[in-house]
Ligand SMILES: *[C@@H]1O[C@H](CO)[C@@H](O)[C@H](O)[C@H]1NC(C)=O
Ligand SMILES: *[C@@H]1O[C@H](CO)[C@@H](O)[C@H](O)[C@H]1NC(C)=O
């Protein structure tokens with residue numbers, strides 16, 4: 244009896260150990276962690292976040308900085324927020340718009356988790372645009388984005404593959420240096436592009452075809468096949484060393500939406 248109890252205790256412990264080692268990064272875990280970030284931001288309180296004690300980096304507008312002095316330490320009321328999840332990279336992307344605070348903001352944030360552990364955050368990487376940045380007008384941006392549908396793509400046949408998404412994100416950022424890149428992107432006929440607050444419809448109109456010799460660098464990806472989106476953070480070297488995020492949504496093989504947030508004031512917010 245005693246041995247039997249001991250045996251089952253050991254068995255349970257072993258199974259727990261195996262499960263822990265093979266831990267997958269889940270969509271639910273990623274979206275829950277992204278939600279803790281959004282809540283911390285609305286409270287202006289980074290201390291509520293579960294940051295990794297051994298491996299945590301805060302980056303704002305492409306510069307490593309002190310989270311306690313960053314955007315998270317001021318409360319902002321959101322007019323809109325949403326998140327996507329990348330279970331392979333174990334990362335999420337959240338965007339939020341605040342039109343009513345001391346300063347208006349349109350912000351994109353990538354969150355990364357080391358070792359597939361979504362209980363702890365290892366990186367918060369934020370691109371934060373405000374008055375003075377490229378085509379900045381938070382109210383106008385809000386108006387366009389609010390009307391868009393970013394729900395999960397219900398039919399798996401309509402979801403783009405990870406490879407298609409990555410290629411579209413890269414081709415988009417390559418348009419300034421590669422004259423042929425624009426023609427490799429599957430533009431949808433009814434798609435829209437919101438760059439800052441500048442709207443272009445259909446989104447495949449008036450595109451760059453090379454011209455710069457400097458590729459856009461420092462690329463960081465969050466790829467979500469369920470939503471059909473790729474978000475790429477970069478430094479927009481083709482035009483200037485601007486912190487930037489480009490997000491593209493593809494449904495049924497065609498680009499549906501493009502969003503960009505580009506910081507031109509330099510760094511520091
Ligand atoms: C994390 O999850 C991915 C996707 O399920 C898996 O391929 C990978 O091996 C996992 N990595 C670790 C460190 O557990
Ligand atoms: C630290 O976290 C980063 C993600 O922010 C990850 O790429 C890296 O592998 C982690 N390092 C260790 C030692 O876990």
Ligand SMILES: *[C@@H]1O[C@H](CO)[C@@H](O)[C@H](O)[C@H]1NC(C)=O
Nearest residue numbers: 392393394395396397398494
């Ligand atoms: C998925 O289904 C829901 C509920 O029917 C619908 O509201 C939504 O627009 C659909 N999403 C897409 C991307 O088609």
